Amino acid sequence: MAALAIAEQITNAETPKAPGNDRTDETKAGGAIAPTPPVALLLSRPDVKSATALNGLNVAIDKAQSAVEEDIRIALAAAGAADAKLSISDASPLDRLISGDVQAAVVKLVSPDAAEAFPDIKGFKVLRVPLSPH
Numbered sequence: 001m002a003a004l005a006i007a008e009q010i011t012n013a014e015t016p017k018a019p020g021n022d023r024t025d026e027t028k029a030g031g032a033i034a035p036t037p038p039v040a041l042l043l044s045r046p047d048v049k050s051a052t053a054l055n056g057l058n059v060a061i062d063k064a065q066s067a068v069e070e071d072i073r074i075a076l077a078a079a080g081a082a083d084a085k086l087s088i089s090d091a092s093p094l095d096r097l098i099s100g101d102v103q104a105a106v107v108k109l110v111s112p113d114a115a116e117a118f119p120d121i122k123g124f125k126v127l128r129v130p131l132s133p134h
Contacts (some may be wrong), residue, residue: 011095019028020097024113028043036111036129037131037132037133038070038109038110038111038112038129038131038134039109039110039111039112039114039115039128039130040072040075040106040128040130041107041108041109041110041115041118041126041127041128042054042104042105042106042126042127042129043094043104043105043107043121043124043125043126043127044076044097044103044105044123044124045097045104045124046123046124046125048103048104048125048127049125050079050127051066051076051079051080051081052080054084054104055077055081055082055083056083056085056100056103056125057083057084057102057103057104057119058085058087058103059076059084059085059086059087059091059102059103059104059105060087060088060091060102060105060106061087061088061093061105062088062089062093062100063089065088065106065109066088068131069086071131071132072106072129072131073086074130074131075130075131075132076129078132079129087101087102092104093106094107104127109131112130115128115130116128
């Protein structure tokens with residue numbers, strides 16, 4: 001939980017740009033500068049070694065994340081898990097993973113920097129799945 005809180009803080013923090021920064025971490029869309037798309041942080045059972053291994057498995061997402069369900073589905077497909085089954089519920093995705101209800105859980109959408117800084121968690125595999133820009 002502490003790692004998720006830190007990832008959220010990193011994501012929400014406005015990082016000052018250094019003078020002369022060419023903003024290579026951002027993409028241009030129609031002449032405007034758009035932020036880099038978020039990364040879905042997933043926790044899975046340790047036997048799920050990659051996003052591809054989620055094919056045919058149940059992946060929990062929070063009901064609050066249902067607005068980006070299609071984005072998560074597209075990102076999983078791009079990562080090789082086109083047949084992953086997203087399971088929306090009011091119950092915490094992490095609780096559902098721990099109880100064995102699902103094999104993986106989307107725990108947070110975070111910035112790429114926060115995803116990279118997110119630590120390994122003993123007993124779980126951390127998967128980082130970038131969402132596609134719109």
